[in-house]
Amino acid sequence: MKCKLCENKRVSQDYCKEHFLKYFEEKVEKTIKEHEMLSKKDKVCVAASGGKDSITVLYLLWKLGYNVSALAIDEGIEGYRDHTLEFLSKFCKKHKIPLKIKSYEKEVGKRLDTTVPKGNHACHICGTFRRHLLNKYTQKYDKIATGHNLDDECQAVMMNLVKGQTKLFSRQGPKTGQIEGFTQKIKPLYLMKEKEIMTYSFLKGFNTPFNECPYANQSFRAKVRDFVNKLEYENPGTKENIINKYLDLRKPVKEKSINKCQVCQSPCSSTICKTCRIKQEINA
Numbered sequence: 001m002k003c004k005l006c007e008n009k010r011v012s013q014d015y016c017k018e019h020f021l022k023y024f025e026e027k028v029e030k031t032i033k034e035h036e037m038l039s040k041k042d043k044v045c046v047a048a049s050g051g052k053d054s055i056t057v058l059y060l061l062w063k064l065g066y067n068v069s070a071l072a073i074d075e076g077i078e079g080y081r082d083h084t085l086e087f088l089s090k091f092c093k094k095h096k097i098p099l100k101i102k103s104y105e106k107e108v109g110k111r112l113d114t115t116v117p118k119g120n121h122a123c124h125i126c127g128t129f130r131r132h133l134l135n136k137y138t139q140k141y142d143k144i145a146t147g148h149n150l151d152d153e154c155q156a157v158m159m160n161l162v163k164g165q166t167k168l169f170s171r172q173g174p175k176t177g178q179i180e181g182f183t184q185k186i187k188p189l190y191l192m193k194e195k196e197i198m199t200y201s202f203l204k205g206f207n208t209p210f211n212e213c214p215y216a217n218q219s220f221r222a223k224v225r226d227f228v229n230k231l232e233y234e235n236p237g238t239k240e241n242i243i244n245k246y247l248d249l250r251k252p253v254k255e256k257s258i259n260k261c262q263v264c265q266s267p268c269s270s271t272i273c274k275t276c277r278i279k280q281e282i283n284a
């Protein structure tokens with residue numbers, strides 16, 4: 001089939017290679033501008049894993065001329081993270097992007113593999129540690145950019161709905177609020193579908209490693225992902241409808257005063273932060 005804009009063959013739902021790349025890059029740039037995510041004066045750190053989403057964000061922010069660095073977290077998951085980190089290191093070297101790697105083993109005392117028996121709340125623990133380290137090591141930056149895409153965000157909205165945690169809605173969205181002690185997070189791929197990022201990454205020849213975390217399929221998110229994918233397949237446009245409705249209904253983030261964790265001094269909403277509580281449980 002022909003591209004909607006020229007005589008060339010389609011490589012995506014609507015466009016040929018040239019027009020798809022143009023559409024993709026312009027849409028990401030527009031999302032950054034419309035949601036006032038970044039200015040050229042900002043120092044931005046990409047939370048990078050070496051997968052297609054974070055490599056795409058890293059590449060586009062670099063290409064658009066932002067002051068960009070990368071921070072990777074090594075969770076300690078055998079046979080998984082090593083490959084993506086190796087790829088990321090080469091990518092950053094090629095584009096002269098500064099990269100720091102921090103590991104759970106060094107920072108929290110244990111690899112994820114040795115912390116949780118398989119299937120036992122791995123993602124909850126992993127996510128808490130990751131958020132903690134990302135915030136800790138981006139204190140000198142203005143923003144953290146993540147590779148979250150439309151599919152991820154749709155899943156997050158549905159997960160909070162299913163769990164009745166609609167209070168958390170205000171913490172989601174294309175960028176988080178500015179709360180003292182927390183580096184503001186932005187999501188430049190917020191409106192891009194996972195499929196589109198796969199196409200972009202393929203057409204750009206990134207060749208990102210395609211291996212999935214061994215814990216991923218056991219997570220609640222995986223169940224919600226399969227459910228939303230089925231809905232999208234049967235009713236095309238479902239994902240965009242969910243996100244558009246969420247953006248309409250979302251209330252502005254309320255800034256509240258933050259305490260300091262009595263153990264590690266990180267900002268938190270109670271007396272001991274979640275990371276320190278999990279560490280105490282693990283060690284007990």
Ligand code: SF4
Binds near residue numbers: 127214
């Ligand atoms: S799937 Fe879960 S365990 Fe694996 S890296 Fe992601 S959050 Fe961590």
Ligand SMILES: [Zn+2]
Binds near residue numbers: 003005006007008015
């Ligand atoms: Zn075309």
Ligand SMILES: [Zn+2]
Binds near residue numbers: 263264274
């Ligand atoms: Zn703490």
